[in-house]
Amino acid sequence: MTIQFNEETFRDDYSFRNSAWAIKRFPFPFHEDSYMYSVNMEQHRGGPEGSVYEKRFDLDEHYLSEMQDRALVLAEDPLRCQSLPHMTLAGWDTLELIMVSKSEDYPDLFQLHRDGDRWRWVNKPMGIDHSFTFLDETTLPCGPLEYITRQTQGDFAVLDQRDDMLWMDAGMVTTQADWSLDFDIGMNFFEWHAPVPLAHEMGIFKRALKFLLNVQQGAPARRLNWTMTVNPLLDTSPENYHKWGIQKTTLTPENIGAKQHLRVELQTFFRLPRSNALLFPIRCYLIAFQDIVTVPKWGRRLHRVVRDLPEELATYKGFIDNRPMMLDYLSEYDDGLPTSPGVWPDLDSEPPLQR
Amino acid sequence: MSAAPQKARAGAERIAVTVSAVVPLNDLVTRFEFTRTDGKPFPPFSAGAHTVIEMKDGDRTRLNPYSLMSDPADPSRYAISVRRDDAGRGGSLFMHRNVRVGDAMTLSYPVNLFALDLRARKHVFLAGGIGITPFLAMIAQLDRMGGRWELHYAARSAALASYADELTARHPARVHVYHDDQDQALPLADLLDGQPLGTHVYVCGPAGMIDWVHTTARAHGWPDEAVHSEEFLAPQPGKPFEVRLCRSDITIQVGEHESLLEAMERCGVEAPFLCRGGACGQCETDVIEADGTFVHRDHWLEDEDHASGKKIMPCVSRFVGKTLVLDR
Numbered sequence: 137m138t139i140q141f142n143e144e145t146f147r148d149d150y151s152f153r154n155s156a157w158a159i160k161r162f163p164f165p166f167h168e169d170s171y172m173y174s175v176n177m178e179q180h181r182g183g184p185e186g187s188v189y190e191k192r193f194d195l196d197e198h199y200l201s202e203m204q205d206r207a208l209v210l211a212e213d214p215l216r217c218q219s220l221p222h223m224t225l226a227g228w229d230t231l232e233l234i235m236v237s238k239s240e241d242y243p244d245l246f247q248l249h250r251d252g253d254r255w256r257w258v259n260k261p262m263g264i265d266h267s268f269t270f271l272d273e274t275t276l277p278c279g280p281l282e283y284i285t286r287q288t289q290g291d292f293a294v295l296d297q298r299d300d301m302l303w304m305d306a307g308m309v310t311t312q313a314d315w316s317l318d319f320d321i322g323m324n325f326f327e328w329h330a331p332v333p334l335a336h337e338m339g340i341f342k343r344a345l346k347f348l349l350n351v352q353q354g355a356p357a358r359r360l361n362w363t364m365t366v367n368p369l370l371d372t373s374p375e376n377y378h379k380w381g382i383q384k385t386t387l388t389p390e391n392i393g394a395k396q397h398l399r400v401e402l403q404t405f406f407r408l409p410r411s412n413a414l415l416f417p418i419r420c421y422l423i424a425f426q427d428i429v430t431v432p433k434w435g436r437r438l439h440r441v442v443r444d445l446p447e448e449l450a451t452y453k454g455f456i457d458n459r460p461m462m463l464d465y466l467s468e469y470d471d472g473l474p475t476s477p478g479v480w481p482d483l484d485s486e487p488p489l490q491r
Numbered sequence: 492m493s494a495a496p497q498k499a500r501a502g503a504e505r506i507a508v509t510v511s512a513v514v515p516l517n518d519l520v521t522r523f524e525f526t527r528t529d530g531k532p533f534p535p536f537s538a539g540a541h542t543v544i545e546m547k548d549g550d551r552t553r554l555n556p557y558s559l560m561s562d563p564a565d566p567s568r569y570a571i572s573v574r575r576d577d578a579g580r581g582g583s584l585f586m587h588r589n590v591r592v593g594d595a596m597t598l599s600y601p602v603n604l605f606a607l608d609l610r611a612r613k614h615v616f617l618a619g620g621i622g623i624t625p626f627l628a629m630i631a632q633l634d635r636m637g638g639r640w641e642l643h644y645a646a647r648s649a650a651l652a653s654y655a656d657e658l659t660a661r662h663p664a665r666v667h668v669y670h671d672d673q674d675q676a677l678p679l680a681d682l683l684d685g686q687p688l689g690t691h692v693y694v695c696g697p698a699g700m701i702d703w704v705h706t707t708a709r710a711h712g713w714p715d716e717a718v719h720s721e722e723f724l725a726p727q728p729g730k731p732f733e734v735r736l737c738r739s740d741i742t743i744q745v746g747e748h749e750s751l752l753e754a755m756e757r758c759g760v761e762a763p764f765l766c767r768g769g770a771c772g773q774c775e776t777d778v779i780e781a782d783g784t785f786v787h788r789d790h791w792l793e794d795e796d797h798a799s800g801k802k803i804m805p806c807v808s809r810f811v812g813k814t815l816v817l818d819r
Contacts, residue, residue, distance in 0.1 A: 220610075222608075222609035222610040223609075225636070271635075297606065298606070298608055298716070299716050349772075350771065350773055352503045352600060352602055352765065353503070353504070353534060353536070353600045353601055353602070354503065354504035354534060354600040355503065355504050409534055409535040409536055409537060409601070410537055412537040412539075412540075412603045412606040
């Protein structure tokens with residue numbers, strides 16, 4: 137596969153766009169016409185060819201522009217990447233996992249040459265060819281976690297495991313849905329999930345923690361999460377709320393199709409071998425409403441999900457005020473026909489919009 | 492979710508291996524070393540991890556967990572040390588009697604229930620007998636990282652103190668060995684006193700030793716979070732009993748010398764597990780109905796869970812009574 141990397145921005149002029157290829161493979165998160173929290177974990181051992189689930193770390197047309205955006209965020213706020221002192225080994229684990237995975241999964245784009253601890257890493261899209269000594273920080277321009285995650289799409293929370301608990305003790309977080317590593321660092325699993333409504337009462341987090349504590353080496357897991365974002369912003373951090381929060385008031389019936397984006401996180405979980413920490417990559421995918429509704433099944437279903445979502449969740453996900461306008465727009469793409477089960481677009485089998 | 496639902500396998504991922512060395516260390520303990528059959532390097536592991544060894548003993552598959560004792564940085568081999576238990580259920584005897592160099596076997600990927608706390612300023616290791624094995628990997632890992640550690644190792648006699656000589660030779664100032672037959676007691680209270688703040692203690696050995704360390708450390712004002720232990724429980728024999736498995740829609744008999752988990756596996760029911768020693772929580776099963784007494788032996792469930800009669804850990808726990816119906 138040859139990927140044509142987009143030249144685009146996630147700020148200012150918002151030139152971010154999904155190609156037809158990216159729309160078709162978008163990780164649509166709703167497998168039925170309604171949504172409620174669930175632990176919804178499955179094993180992360182590949183998926184259909186071309187899907188975002190196929191590789192351990194999905195790479196797509198937004199790679200280079202996402203890495204440029206990350207560099208801009210870090211230049212403004214270096215605290216978006218942090219690692220407590222005991223997490224350095226987990227940083228090396230992360231570097232190893234990503235370099236090995238990417239060089240095996242995309243051999244035309246990435247190469248890893250290992251001679252004992254002498255490693256050479258070639259990242260062709262970013263023009264990097266770097267030799268270093270594994271486990272020797274002085275041979276990298278920055279810490280191992282920062283080094284590799286400046287070259288990998290998605291956010292990364294690195295969770296230490298001790299006392300039957302997970303602790304957010306390191307991370308690279310620049311494309312987040314309104315949370316902050318600088319605020320959460322050092323917190324445990326229940327502390328950093330404290331703001332989420334309903335799920336605690338449902339016992340979701342207790343079950344999820346139990347599952348995650350038992351994620352094993354060689355058997356990674358994944359799940360999807362989602363929210364809504366006005367404008368294709370990668371960085372919707374609490375630190376910058378004053379910049380992006382206000383943009384939610386700029387939606388109009390005329391611009392909503394282009395401006396309103398469904399934001400989906402493909403969350404994966406890898407047990408790291410040397411540190412026994414848990415790596416939690418959170419890959420963000422954005423898609424404009426006008427692109428979603430080109431898939432008839434997704435247009436129908438998104439309308440129903442947004443319409444029927446409990447008020448607490450629409451509030452927590454930050455679109456309660458815009459929900460009526462979103463429903464006005466989406467209802468145009470819901471003709472009431474039944475939808476097929478599952479998340480796939482089913483373009484060949486689902487009927488076109490009957491209007 | 493969604494993408495490509497895959498059937499989860501019951502234990503950790505497996506690796507096909509060849510036995511590359513069988514090294515008797517003393518009357519009771521033998522070391523087994525393995526290489527990968529496919530010639531690839533083993534996955535790296537974190538010190539303190541164990542692997543579950545699959546033993547084909549006639550028509551019976553035995554699955555026993557053993558701590559990985561090799562250097563975590565050496566991907567060319569895995570090694571375990573097995574203490575022969577003549578009164579046990581036969582896994583260690585099988586290893587000692589039947590396993591030869593060149594044999595094909597299957598190991599699980601490493602699973603760590605006894606990890607180093609990497610925040611510690613210093614690590615104090617307390618080993619009892621065969622409990623030395625995880626510390627060999629921990630020492631190798633800390634030496635590479637430049638970590639501070641000391642080892643206190645209690646064994647029945649000098650002859651049975653596996654690896655004591657090489658540890659003492661390599662680290663004379665850090666290794667302290669105590670022999671029961673010479674009335675040398677591990678001076679626990681003394682060595683807990685005066686450790687620098689941020690020290691973590693790790694104990695691996697018999698249940699009595701583990702309890703003693705936890706109790707003494709607490710009495711000396713140590714936070715529980717700074718005291719780590721690992722003990723794999725072997726399933727104990729008991730009276731045979733009958734179990735109804737609801738979801739599988741079968742009724743099975745659990746024999747005197749097999750665990751409930753093993754009986755399920757024998758009957759073709761795939762039940763989750765990782766440690767098979769009552770510690771990891773994977774096999775936790777809901778009880779639908781019970782008329783009788785549970786014999787809980789795990790470390791996983793809380794006392795309230797044990798008292799409630801609503802949960803059981805089939806890897807080590809049993810049941811005495813008329814009716815037991817499980818959600819499995």
